[in-house]
Amino acid sequence: MKFRGLRWGIILIVLAAAIAINYLMPLKEGLDLQGGMEVVLEAQNTKNITVNREVMQGVKAVIENRVNGLGVSEPLIQLKGNNSVLVQLPGIKDYQNALNVIGKTAFLEFKEPIYDTATGQITGWKTVLTGADLQDAKVGYDSNSKPVVDITFNSEGAKKFAEVTANNINKPLAIFLDNKEISAPIVKEAITGGKAQISGNFTLQSAKELAIQIKAGALPVPVKLVEQRVVGPTIGKDAVDSGWKAGFIGLLLVAIFMVLYYRLPGLIADLALVLYGLIVLAIFKLIPVTLTLPGIAGFILSIGMAVDANILIFERLKEELRKGLPLISAMDLGFKRALPAIIDSNASTLITTAVLFTWGSSIIKGFAVTLAIGVIISFFTAVIISRALMDLVVHIEFFKKLGFYGAGVGINASITDEVPGETGISSSEASKPKTKIPVSLVQEINKDENGKGSSEVFSSGEREKKQEKVSTSRKDRKAKRRKK
């Protein structure tokens, strides 16, 4: 084996990095796992404004400001397509209020009355100040302890407001929100301090909402809710717990099956799988991949599929052993012959994941990413880590007994036979008690099994002992086979 030191070097570096990352970094959980709300808001054209990129930036900025007022720990606000904004609020519980705060245009206007000079009746309203003249808005209480919104004008706004109030003493000054009048208090005197109070029929909650909206500014255009997903906190937690538990149980079953069917190589595959899990988790944390429920499913599924590469290799190994090849060359060939199939099949899975990722929506993307990372890393663990471990093992005298490789298990279909020997699919389970066997006992069992069935088929490992010391002899054998 060339580059043996290099290979182990790479493996150890990767593993050390994976363990360090897993130890230091948290796993990002998606909305469906931690609970919360995700909404997509679509900006609407108005008579005066056509939605474009610039308008969308404004919408996004206002929504960001408003979300900050809600006090959510890790909100995500991003533009989506040409006219939508995606807002994620993990962990939020009061969905309806959050929706209200985010989705209202909150176009605030102060209007002075227009009088009909003949009758003295109010015939209309003229806008004199807007929300743009404000600096701050807070919840306060009026003299009757009713919630109100206290506003502070900026210097420009304070000047304007002083002028307007001076002109309108003993007349109403109306406050409009989104073209709806919310109150029309009568001006008692000119207000010069740049402060005013909006009173209406507020509850504490609605006063808070309005304060946040006013402070964040009005949206340049109205928005419409086009998509919403809310996940309750308990649902998310249940999903995570049950997902990992299910995954663990499933993989334990897979591990047991691998040892029963493939014996020693199966055990090695299991070890490689554990390392696979470590590496993939580390990559999820590094990128970071936000894990959703389908994402967990994709990850667990990818582990199930990761076994596939090992199975392909071990089946080949058995075939070569059945042909009577000595162990070490059988293993070399097994790896070599299985490689094209592994590459081709992984490529087709990657094509699928690429399609899912490119055109899929967010939930589908999560599944695609976890599956794709899984496929790539499974290739690495099967072709490099399993291989390295196998190389290590087959050179240990104790493990050279063919019973460890369970070649007798499964179907023997050699193409040179006219009628392939029908062993049927008999896993070794038949000859064992049906209980689940802890991995540590397997070697014991294998010792008992030695000499049963499998090793009788082959010439004993005599030949091989002579040959494996001289590395060139392996090449000779290959050359001979080619001549055939």
Place this chain on the structure above:
Amino acid sequence: MNIIGLRKWFYGLSLLIILPGIVSLVLFGLRPSIDFTGGTMIQMRPENPVSISTLRSVLESNNLKDTMIQQSGNSFIIRTKPLNIEEQKALVSSLESKLGKISFDKIDMIGPTVSAELVRQAIILVFVAAFLIILYLSFRYKPVFAICGVIALLHDVLVITGLFSIFGVLFHAEVDSLFVTAVLSTIGYSMHDSIIIFDRIRENMKFIKKHTFEEIANFSTLQTISRSINTSFTVVLVLISLLIFGSPVIKWFIVALLIGIISGTYSSIFNATALVVDWTNFRKKMKEKSK
């Protein structure tokens, strides 16, 4: 064992599963979730016991006439038209005022434009994936392999959608964007399985002087069958434990994946290769006739 020789039986078994599915598809179609129809879905658990009729009257007082209500224990699922922010707020507050404290587990709303987009997307996804895989296979193998692999794919897609149509009638199983994901995963997996066998056939073609193509296909199938069955078995083990212990939220997704994996394995072993053999035999006959 002559698997390829028994191919007529295996075709028959496939038809046995596909035909009822097709009948159900034609008669009842699939039950689309709100992902595809647009609408609002609310999943909630009132703290006090509530009857469906009380719930319905609250909904009707909010002018929501055509609602679908499903009850399991004290958990309700309500499906109705897409609600905007104000309507939603009004509904939630009237539910809480009339029924007492309620925990909302899910409130999903999909607007009509989004859902139309999703339907389009789903269809495109399936076709693009299938097309790319055909391209890849034609490049690596002969086109006939690609075509037969894709026929096996169609078989799998028909099995899943057909069974889901039946499940929709029997258990109200809905088809959502996750279902599309499951179908696509199946496509990938099924191809993956066919490739392993095709790869073996390609390798065994060196024996073509001694054996017929049919024999070679049969040997190749037998040589790879342990691997196919074992790999599927391990994936199925994982999926079944996800089904039993995992979250009910993705139950149907896992069911779809299970059906897909099993069908994908079956179709690769018993249909894809068999079809290649039939095609090759057919070509031979035509050649002999033309002579």
